[in-house]
Amino acid sequence: MNHENRRLFEEILKAKSKYGDEEFAVELSKLMYNFEIKEIVREDCDSDILQHLEWYLEGKRFDGISDGTLENYERAVTKFATAYPHRRVSDITIADLRSYIANMTDKKNTTKNTIISQLKSFFAWLKHEGYISRDPSERLKLFPVPKRLRKGLTIVELEKVRIACVTPRERALVELLFATGCRISELAALNQDDLNYSDFTIDVIGKGDKQRTVCFTEKAALYLEYYLMTRTDDNPALFVSERKPHQRLKRRALGLIITKIYERTDLDEGLYPHKFRHSFATLSLQSGMDLTTIQTLLGHSSPDMTLRYAEQSMENIKHSYRQRLTH
DSSP states (O other): OOHHHHHHHHHHHHHHHHSOHHHHHHHHHHHHTTSOOOOOOGGGSOOOHHHHHHHHHHHHHHTTOOHHHHHHHHHHHHHHHHHOTTOOGGGOOHHHHHHHHHTOTTSOHHHHHHHHHHHHHHHHHHHHTTSOSSOTTTTOOOOOOOOOOOOOOOHHHHHHHHHHOOSHHHHHHHHHHHHHOOOHHHHHTOBGGGEETTTTEEEEEOGGGOEEEEEOOHHHHHHHHHHHHHOOOOOOBSSBOSSTTOOBOOHHHHHHHHHHHHTTSOOSSOOOHHHHHHHHHHHHHHTTOOHHHHHHHHTOSSHHHHHHHOOOOHHHHHHHHHHHOOO
8 A cells, every 4th residue: 555545544544433424424525635546457467367377288288188178278268368468367256257258149058168167177276276265267157058969970971971072081081080989189199100900900099198999990991091192291190281291180170171071061960070989989889889898999987978979869779679678
């Protein structure tokens, strides 16, 4: 508190002790004439949100969180920091967060919920690490969304996607996504030498830096070999850019390839890399593969998670029922 503010504070205390409420209000208004009062606006204050974001990402990376997940968190918090360029993490309130989310009028509730979860994770970490004394996101609630089964591609839809592929790289990517049920980030990290053509298996590194072995089909092997034969570069990565210097394609670049394929189809619903993972789980279950095997191939820690990916159609349920209850 500076000298002028201290003098004003002392004069207010004197008036408060000397006068009643109404007289005090009059006396206080008189005091204001003798002092210059102005609101302190911290627009000259540099935000420290991005600095704390850097520490947050380092901590989460140390915990084994995947690069793809970290990129999503970084994108969400960076956008939030842009909306409050002169606010420090300790100044952020629940009202700021609610206002920020309320302005997302063009986004679906599911997208808003994802952003809310990412912000809640960031601020919860800040409190846990002692950077802030309270978590402003603690009372931030998710939007209600209807629970629906995650749908994969049908056999017909999968064939339409295959037909829409126009380059060897596109077809190889589609076949490997469907055959393995891998996450797009797992395929992005693969090298050519990681594929074992003798037994059609691949060792991949999944979430939490856990290694597992997945299988791929002879059809996928055929299109992979053809794609690799068309390449003239010496990059060890399995999927690379078509233009020189032929760099490894990351998760987002592979996702854009899938988007371009989708734009050539007449599919009603969208197409994204994770949909192939749902398709793998659903069609494997419907073809008779046991749940434990599918769980192992997908790298899930529990069968409940696997069932979220596997869609059981009513026709398939009826068929299984009749097979087991014939008397």
